Amino acid sequence: MLHSVDSLEDGPRACILTMGLEAFFLRDKASRDLVPILVRSPTRDGVREVVVASAYFPGDRSCPPQEISDLVSYCEEANLPLLIGCDSNAHHVLWGSAATNRRGGDLVKFMASAGLQVANRGVEPTFFTTGRSSVIDLTLCTRALLPEITGWCVCGEDSMSDHRYITFGLEMGVREPIRFRNPRATNWELYREELAWRLGGLPRKHRTMEEIDEAADRVSSAMMRAFEISCPETEEHRAGRTPWWSSSLERLRRKVRRLFNTARSSSQGADWDLYREVRRQYSTATE
Structure with missing residues (x-):
């Protein structure tokens, strides 16, 4: 149409x-x-x-x-x-x-x-x-x-x-939602418990390179699995606004636009000066 x-x-x-x-x-x-x-x-x-x-x-x-x-x-x-x-x-x-x-x-x-x-x-x-x-x-x-x-x-x-x-x-x-793990949300107490259980019985001494490689693989696998259990996946939720944006910034932005329209309509120097001052405040607040 x-x-x-x-x-x-x-x-x-x-x-x-x-x-x-x-x-x-x-x-x-x-x-x-x-x-x-x-x-x-x-x-x-x-x-x-x-x-x-x-x-x-x-x-x-x-x-x-x-x-x-x-x-x-x-x-x-x-x-x-x-x-x-x-x-x-x-x-x-x-x-x-x-x-x-x-x-x-x-x-x-x-x-x-x-x-x-x-x-x-x-x-x-x-x-x-x-x-x-x-x-x-x-x-x-x-x-x-x-x-x-x-x-x-x-x-x-x-x-x-x-x-x-x-x-x-x-x-x-x-x-499609984006799934991810947030390390900051990890349950570290559960992580330590899982890791200790999965590494139980791991020999402390290794005589050959093959034994060292096998132990390294086991440690790596245990750490990864413990992390997956203690830090479950979550879905990304896209916010409709910038996280740091606030109601006070929104009010200030609207004030800047209102003053801009006033100054543009009146063409008075005083109106332009007021607009520039509030715009400077808005610029500083968003840095």
Whole structure:
């Protein structure tokens, strides 16, 4: 299904094509330049929801446009992870540009306040035209999604456009659990008991190399088996948020974003000074 917003005056500049997905068009958040959908996928624990958006950032408007800020606010309030594929029309060394322009600087400031990460990998240009190339097509996501984006790359296939295809995967369906042993959770008293029992009767003296090798194998096997018994396997549970993240950092991050929006709207020096001061506090708190 093709999701887009068309009007009598202007055609769409963003769209999303879905096939075989349970997806819902967030029409009240959409515009000619922004198409967000809510994707639902079954997991081991129920159903997972992720907002995926296609966006165009016009070069003659603020970067990012207000619609993006509104979408980020919506996802924060609904506690939904967000993934954005966008033509940013912005340059910054953070994503591989040769230089940073004002739009790129504005976008990075917004990303810092909104908790968005750049999922781009490498510095392969995403845009080509006669005599120049650049990296302006970005994949942005909230912090929890970043480790679940796999295989991100600029595709060499001809896209029939100045912009090149970008491909990647997003792990959001049913996943096989990762089983592991955590040495910190070892029951060391049980380990010593098991090891002593398994090494009972082991000769203290060895006369030949064969006897030494046999004893070493027995000790190694006993230690491994004792560890397996005293430290059972457990399943990895992927948390939806970074372990060190806290409610106070979340409040501070939202305050930074609110002050950024205020300063951008007012263009007053005092508002920018307040924003920079709170951003500095946020930066220090997350180091």
